Amino acid sequence: MKKAFTLLAAFAVLALGVPQTASAETLRVGMECTYAPFNFKNANGELDGYDVDVAKGVAEIIGADLEFVCQQWDGMIPALLANKFDLVVASMSITDSRLKKMDFSQPYRISVGRLVGKKNAGLNLFDDAGKPIAANFAGVKVGLERASTYASWFEAVLPDAEVALYDDNESLYLDLVNGRTDIIMTNPMKAYLRFLSKDDGAGFEFVSPQVDERKFFGIGVGIGLRQGNDALKGRLNGALKTLTEDGSLEKYALKYFPFAIHNEKWIPVQ
Amino acid sequence: MIPKVLDMSDSDQTNIIQLEHVDKFFGAFQALKNISLSVKKGERIVVCGPSGSGKSTLIRCINRLEEHDNGKIVVNGHELTSAVKDIDAVRSEVGMVFQSFNLFPHLTIIKNLMLAPRLVRKASKSEAYDTAMRYLERVKIPEQADKYPSQLSGGQQQRVAIARALCMNPLIMLFDEPTSALDPEMISEVLDVMIDLAREGMTMIVVSHEMGFARKVADLVVFMDQGEIVESNPPEEFFDNPRNERTKLFLSQILSH
């Protein structure tokens, strides 16, 4: 393990080019290292993924060295608070309960829902402004996970829609393929990885824009840090703004998905 | 005394029941061995013999509740074979009374009597009702018409069973030990009905050990043992002058109590 870390550190140094300041600060970054495609060890045993790319991008901009620490999910926040590392870049969603214990940067990935349906079905469910057209949902059977944020969204926004509730994500795809439902709403990344990129999903596509309603889906995923570190937080946000605007975040996402997974306009939310 | 049918041997007198060399097997066990028996219209036959001798099997073959394996059985002109198209039609001409009454427990007495005439004879409801009441009166229990079988005594139930069979207007009546499940005080009420029936000229085959009854009504008493007819004679002859040793032994046993 130690050796791997040393290697990684070396790799990080290489990737970042010649360090500008010889005695640069070193930021220790906690992540699971098992959560593909966001943070995981690739075939060469190197850490890879969207989170890893973001961490590296940020580090380069703020001029820090990185040291990655692999940490199991349930101990992630305690480890941050116990100073085992300085940042959490682990696809951690920004929530109110977490904000009581820790701080977050602006989101570098957003939580959205997106509809999947048959290719070329011509459903025309959303207008050009990205708002659902309730009338066009009439007679359309919708599959959703029971008690999911997507189910809450439908109940609030499209209460008349004909909804079937499933106990797990896989059943959603199964019944979509079987033709029992016409569309499903789920996390677009999940939908892509588990369904659209597979043979089963060949005849299907996204049939809506990303639905981004914070009230239902949350703010998104940010870089976690200990409270009272506003200077560091400011630098992280600055770096994320740059990565958003210079297209780096999009580039990172396109390595794994055929679409971007961040807020394409930099609009601070907190 | 009831006038007995004379044993007329003129060949044009047709037999209403005719058994020729009948064998019946249950698996490897032979219950009937080479049985031959003719019954003319109006004749009364009493069959007796020790338990397991094949008496029930014999009369059950006559309405094909059992199928015989060899030989020939002709009932009212129909030979009973597996090819016989309408065994139900033959059965409807042959009434049967069982040792255990076998009344339909879910139907009232009157409905027990009306069921077969309605379904088989296609009688109208009122016709079937009238017939049923007439026979209930004959067996002297019209007042029980609306009760269920379980509410009647054994003797009453057996009389209902006889009336039920008579409602079909049968040519032949078969009785399989009709009184042996009854308490002694009820036996005579059933036998009286049967004696009445004999007096009216009904063709009857009765499996019974009621020797008084046999003496009174039988034209012929048939003694069976181990699946064979051992001896058959008119009652006087049969009781007073039995020839076979097995008959003698049997008679000594049943007359001793």
Add this chain to the structure above:
Amino acid sequence: MSFDFALIVDSIPKILTGIGLTFQLLFLSAVLGLALAIILLLMRISGRWYLVAPTMVYIYIFRGTPILVQIFIIYYGLPQLEFVRDSIFWPILREAFGCAIVALTLNTGAYVSEILRGGVLGVDRGLKEAGAALGLSARHRFIYVTAPIAIRLCLPAYSNDVISLMKSTALASTITLLDMMGIARTIVAETYAPYEIFISVMVVYLILTWIIQRGFGWMEKRMSRHVRSEA
């Protein structure tokens, strides 16, 4: 553990909004299942091997496997087959409700046909012979003698099967249906209060069981009013 009685009071009316669906599932599959059971019974007692053998296999399979597996096979498995999706049955199998009815019917049909067979075999042979001796045809014997007596004999076992069918309807919630159980599970997923909600739903099912038992008890009494000492 703190127990939230207010939540129970709150959730029971919500759960009861699913009772209509529970009743529909119970009633339809009980009626169709009984019809199926009668057909299976007639095949089973026909004495013809080509009718008896498939019936026995069918009954063995449906009594020998969990009903949840049967529901999943019908709901998730069958639509994988192209010809099923093209068949005239697809409009039924497309709907979760249709699948639940089909699964419950096929399952209860297998059990009930065995119960009926027990009843038919329990009818005294002498009564069937008495019918035969009167000249009743086999069909008439069955309809007027064997069946009515067999029904009385079966009723207690049948009422148990209806209760088990009622409980099985809860499994329909696993294939998206919002019967009482489906609603209860959704409330649990929203409130994270499994004890309160599932206890509420338990109470409702217990009341239904009680009603069914009483109903059949009443029927048994009525049917055997005059049959006191049936041997």
